[in-house]
Amino acid sequence: MIPKVICHxxxxxxxxxxxxxxxxxxxxxxxxxxxxxYAAIGQSLGTDAWMFGKATAREAFPYKFMPKGEPVxxxxxxxxxxxxSARLFITIDPDADIFFTSDKLRGDNILVVLGKNxxxxxxxxxxxxGVSYVVTDDVCNLRExxxxxxxxxxINSISLQGGxxxxxxxxxxxxxxxxxxxxxxxxxxLTTSPSIFEYLGHSEERPPExxxxxxLSVEQMPHGIVWLRYKFxxxxx
Numbered sequence: 194m195i196p197k198v199i200c201h202x203x204x205x206x207x208x209x210x211x212x213x214x215x216x217x218x219x220x221x222x223x224x225x226x227x228x229x230x231y232a233a234i235g236q237s238l239g240t241d242a243w244m245f246g247k248a249t250a251r252e253a254f255p256y257k258f259m260p261k262g263e264p265v266x267x268x269x270x271x272x273x274x275x276x277x278s279a280r281l282f283i284t285i286d287p288d289a290d291i292f293f294t295s296d297k298l299r300g301d302n303i304l305v306v307l308g309k310n311x312x313x314x315x316x317x318x319x320x321x322x323g324v325s326y327v328v329t330d331d332v333c334n335l336r337e338x339x340x341x342x343x344x345x346x347x348i349n350s351i352s353l354q355g356g357x358x359x360x361x362x363x364x365x366x367x368x369x370x371x372x373x374x375x376x377x378x379x380x381x382x383l384t385t386s387p388s389i390f391e392y393l394g395h396s397e398e399r400p401p402e403x404x405x406x407x408x409l410s411v412e413q414m415p416h417g418i419v420w421l422r423y424k425f426x427x428x429x430x
Contacts, residue, residue, distance in 0.1 A: 196349050200373065203375040205379050283304045289308065
């Protein structure tokens, strides 16, 4: 069984993800007020956990752990660390080198998904911090990753909050159940800025193939924000 995945993301009106590039609200409102609305909407989804990809997690934990030990070389290792928060924060770390300075992010205890290349000294550092982990055969096998999260940590629903690379990977694997899109009333405008879904594949691939969207609701929120919710349907294509 895999958890329900709700891709909850805030973008500019042109679908870009770098808030520092977005135009400011027309009335002079501090953009932080709009981000608070986005966070409140995320809380209202009532998921058991929320997830970042590694690049986004790096913004909170930018320093690299320098491993010295040998790779553990086997999957199935699980450590249940500190668990005082109602929700978990989850990230996938293929390189096993995020230097966690705390067992929490934004008040929620951390679970990190690792591959067999994780070293014994890295796992020891996570245990010392109280950071939960699970080691899997292939961190790119996202269905297996979700199954492990559900099995070992009783996570039945996840708010996937970017960035675009993990959103794109989840999309290509057909693992997203809903899209919760919060549209910020501003523009980026640069063609190379990262967008909501950024699947790292070949040009002939079609990551959303076999999937379609049903609009569930549209709400106008404070400060000109629009919140759209879509349900993913899997087709026979």
